[in-house]
Amino acid sequence: MTTAVTRTGEDVSVGSLLRGWRKLRGVTQLELALRADSSARHISFIETGRSTPSRSMVLHLAERLDVPVRDRNSLLVAAGYAPSYPETPLAEPAMTTLRAGLEQLLTAYEPLPALVMDGMYDVVAANDGVRMLLEGVSGHLLRPPMNAMRLTLHPEGLAPRIRNLGEWRAHLLERMERQAALRSSDALHRLYEEVAGYPVPDGGAPAAPAGRTDGQDPAAHPYALPLRIEVGGRVLSFISTATTFNTPMDVTVSELAVETFLPADTETAAALRTAG
Numbered sequence: 001m002t003t004a005v006t007r008t009g010e011d012v013s014v015g016s017l018l019r020g021w022r023k024l025r026g027v028t029q030l031e032l033a034l035r036a037d038s039s040a041r042h043i044s045f046i047e048t049g050r051s052t053p054s055r056s057m058v059l060h061l062a063e064r065l066d067v068p069v070r071d072r073n074s075l076l077v078a079a080g081y082a083p084s085y086p087e088t089p090l091a092e093p094a095m096t097t098l099r100a101g102l103e104q105l106l107t108a109y110e111p112l113p114a115l116v117m118d119g120m121y122d123v124v125a126a127n128d129g130v131r132m133l134l135e136g137v138s139g140h141l142l143r144p145p146m147n148a149m150r151l152t153l154h155p156e157g158l159a160p161r162i163r164n165l166g167e168w169r170a171h172l173l174e175r176m177e178r179q180a181a182l183r184s185s186d187a188l189h190r191l192y193e194e195v196a197g198y199p200v201p202d203g204g205a206p207a208a209p210a211g212r213t214d215g216q217d218p219a220a221h222p223y224a225l226p227l228r229i230e231v232g233g234r235v236l237s238f239i240s241t242a243t244t245f246n247t248p249m250d251v252t253v254s255e256l257a258v259e260t261f262l263p264a265d266t267e268t269a270a271a272l273r274t275a276g
Contacts, residue, residue: 087251119255
């Protein structure tokens with residue numbers, strides 16, 4: 001896995017942090033200068049500490065490097081400025097309208113499963129469609145904070161009932177690895193290492209070749225990988241989507257994602273209508 005930008009005890013000057021993000025994104029000083037309407041010389045001076053960037057320049061470079069909102073605050077602090085983005089717990093009164101909107105959205109999706117996750121894949125809200133999938137899951141995985149990755153891949157979670165576990169597991173691990181690298185998150189790296197080390201339940205097949213779905217016609221779902229899971233004695237097939245907020249101005253909001261599961265075949269759609 002790609003290592004995070006910083007580690008305890010390392011240089012945390014704004015220049016070194018920006019250099020770390022630039023290298024993580026695979027961008028040269030010249031490329032960053034062109035993106036930021038600056039010069040490679042100026043970028044070099046900032047990275048080496050010969051020049052101190054203004055507050056607006058820090059945010060400008062962070063935007064061009066697609067630095068997560070949480071880490072933009074760290075860049076500002078390292079440069080000697082106050083953080084720009086608050087981090088408001090979702091339970092705070094200031095988030096009442098947001099919480100209500102999310103609950104309304106989840107309810108509107110029923111009977112389709114839908115949930116809201118934070119940046120660590122902890123489930124902060126879920127609808128009855130998700131609860132329908134949780135039959136037989138061990139109680140310790142359902143205790144708050146319920147983590148979607150642990151819940152899905154743990155041998156006492158959903159894993160034994162996922163018919164294409166090899167493919168779905170590979171998809172989730174790749175997704176986590178990508179997010180851990182994009183966010184330069186030690187916590188996500190640790191979660192990845194934990195769930196990647198879970199034993200695969202008996203009968204869990206290795207990932208099928210690209211373009212295949214375990215036990216299905218490879219042309220059945222050419223547009224997206226389905227989750228095929230046994231629920232109540234029948235196999236349901238879902239295509240998942242993830243939605244995030246545009247231009248978030250709060251760290252908490254920037255890390256929220258709404259994940260929905262759409263029926264991937266007519267049999268699943270009919271089963272959901274009956275369940276609803």
